[in-house]
Amino acid sequence: AYWRExxxxxxxxxxxxxxxxxxxxxxxxxxxRVLKPLPSADQNQLIASAKAVESGLPLQLWLKTDKDAPAQRIWPEDAEPLQHHSDELALTIQPDDFVQVNGAVNQAMVQQALDWLAPAGSEVIWDLFAGHGNFSMPLAKRSQQVFAVEGDERMVSSLSLQAEKLALPLQAIRADLDGSGGLQPLPDPDAVLLDPPRAGAAGIIKELTERRVPRILYVSCDAATLARDLSTLTEAGYRIRQAGIMDMFPQTHHVETMVLLENKVKRHG
Incomplete structure (x- = not known):
């Protein structure tokens, strides 16, 4: 109501x-989000409104005029980067990044993913739809061969800088995640973590089954697309080893589902 006024x-x-x-x-x-740049008078008025707000957390104001360009901070000028923690790692986030709003549940979800995957130090791990590294950075604490894959070049650059800052052996890769063969240059993975958007991961499932990935951990925010993709995986010889649900948004029907699958058909070689 305050900001509407x-x-x-x-x-x-x-x-x-x-x-x-x-x-x-x-x-x-x-x-x-604005259709065109705000005049300076309106920006100053928004800043004055922000200064008048008493909040438990410091407030920042950003403008986004183009969906293909990053948001720009207008206040305060000297603000430190936004951060959130994953497995005790301070990850820098941009306002354009997708971030789970329930920090406590996200921490539990990351820990469960690590426990279920139990990555060994020599294993090759792919994190597809890696985002800002919520899962891949913690994985890179445990494995020397983590590939964080994103389709957006800006996100790939951000992942690389993040890994360098945290001194983690993570390789950020730009690849199409639509099933067009973008993952072919990567070494065969021992495990893959999938955290796709609501549309699911139908495009990439075929590539994973063709590579006979031994373990796939699927994190989903949409039950319908998860059911569709799990059907494809089970038809290709995968079995569900573990599954669980986390209530990311209490008082709503939205939940996060995590499923660990194993390939029943052994990879040759």
Missing amino acids: QIAQLQSRSVITQIEAIVGDNAMALVF
Whole structure:
């Protein structure tokens, strides 16, 4: 209600289409999606409104004018990067990144993924749809051959910088995750972690079954696409070893589901 009132006072209020709240461990970012740049007078008014808010976390204001370009922070100028923790690693996040809103449940989910996959130090691990490294950075603490795969070159650069900052042996790779053969250059994995968007991972499942990946950990936010992809995997010779549900959004029907599958057909060689 507060921000609705503040926006109603702006001269160019009609160009603001959406406000997103990104909650990090050290700050909260409000990302204003706009159809065109806001005039400086309106930006100053938003900054004044932010300064008047009493919040448990420091507040940041960002503008996003183009869906293909990164958001730009307008206040404060000297703010430290947004961070959230995964397996005791401080990960830098951008307002464009997807971040699980329930930090405690996310921590439990990452720990469960590590326990179920139980990666060995010499194993080759793929993290597909790696995002900002929520799973791949913790995996790289345990394995020397982790490949974090994303389709967006900017995200790949961010993953590389993150791994360098944390001194982790992670290789960030740009590849199409639509099943067009983008993963062929990578070495055969001992395990794959999948954390796709709601559309699921139908495009990439065929490549995984052709490579006869021994273990696949599928993290899903959509029951329908998960059921579809699990059907494909079980028809290809996989069996479900473990499955669990985490209530990421209490009081809603949205849950995160985690399924560990094993290939019953041994890989040749």
